[in-house]
Amino acid sequence: MEHNKNYSAAAKKYNVSYQQVYNWVKKYLSKGESGLKDNRGKKIENRNKSELTDAEKTELELKQARERIRRLEAENFMLKKLHEFQRRSIK
Structure with a gap:
């Protein structure tokens, strides 16, 4: 993504929606790499407490x-x- 945050170009490159790229960037900026992990279906008590x-x-x-x-x-x-x-x- 570099610093220009061209969501449209990234969406086309990875064949996903603009909104998906935007959400990924938003999660990354707020939580870092751990924000991009897929935690769907994982119970809270089974996840790493630090995350x-x-x-x-x-x-x-x-x-x-x-x-x-x-x-x-x-x-x-x-x-x-x-x-x-x-x-x-x-x-």
């Missing part, structure tokens, strides 16, 4: 917190049932 955006890091932390809450709620439920069972067995 995640701040929004993706926050989303991952939120997902992990929700999973932890779900596990703790299940554990709490089981402990209550165990306590109830033990209390009934003693009587």
Whole structure:
């Protein structure tokens, strides 16, 4: 692309749309080479943490917190049932 950013010429050369070239340049300028990697279909938790955006890091932390809450709620439920069972067995 050099410095003149001739999107039309690049689009013709690589047989892609003008918009595609524009998007590639935009991603490259904002995230560097890692911005050009195809991450479609990859779960956030399976990607390299250093490549995640701040929004993706926050989303991952939120997902992990929700999973932890779900596990703790299940554990709490089981402990209550165990306590109830033990209390009934003693009587």
